[in-house]
Amino acid sequence: DQQVKQNSPSLSVQEGRISILNCDYTNSMFDYFLWYKKYPAEGPTFLISISSIKDKNEDGRFTVFLNKSAKHLSLHIVPSQPGDSAVYFCAASVLGGGADGLTFGKGTHLIIQP
Amino acid sequence: KAGVTQTPRYLIKTRGQQVTLSCSPISGHRSVSWYQQTPGQGLQFLFEYFSETQRNKGNFPGRFSGRQFSNSRSEMNVSTLELGDSALYLCASSNRTSGLYYEQYFGPGTRLTVT
Secondary structure (H helix, E strand, C coil): CCEEEEECEEEEECCCEEEEEEEEEECCCEEEEEEEECCCCCCEEEEEEEECCCCEECCCCCEEECCCCCCCCEEEECCCCCCEEEEEEEEEEEECCCCCCCHHHEEEEEEEEC | CCCCEECCCCCCCCCCCCEEEEEEEECCCCCCEEEEEEEECCCEEEEEECEEEEEEECCCCCCCCEEECCCCCEEEEEEECCCHHHHHEEEEECCCCCCCCCCEEECCCCEECCC
């Protein structure tokens, strides 16, 4: 049973436009959410996070939105650049540790077209 | 600051053998977590060590074990390898202390192939 779902395996966006990556979760105990970016042959790199007490967090071109009632979060990248082409993972955690560490979605492959 | 390092980067083993993977965390980080990445299951949490103690454990069989040393370096061991253990094994370190939010910093991974 997948507790964190990224329903789009891939997404193609034109350079300069907005990229929107979506993530849904089922476990209402999750209270901290993170986005990671992964290039081939490298480990995931932390991008941005948000706690459940907020509904938005911004860092440069990256903004994460959290809708707790819908159990949905999204990552917006504006403007999209060629270097943003990578696999993006959504992850969730329970404050205080929980038994499961970080729970990851299966990733969305973002392709930025020139 | 040097990042998380993992050795070896690639490994080929035969079914039934055992394997040990190594991870050196970022200096000052005391928490080390291990994850398995496969195409079908994605990234799955194996276990977390903090100050030489296993603090959390994912849903994996007892063939998967780990330990952490006093310098925070960690090793992961898989005994009696099965074909399904072929995966990318990722180590992540953080400066997490109990009850606080944290980010994990990942190493490049060890690609294990079981034949």
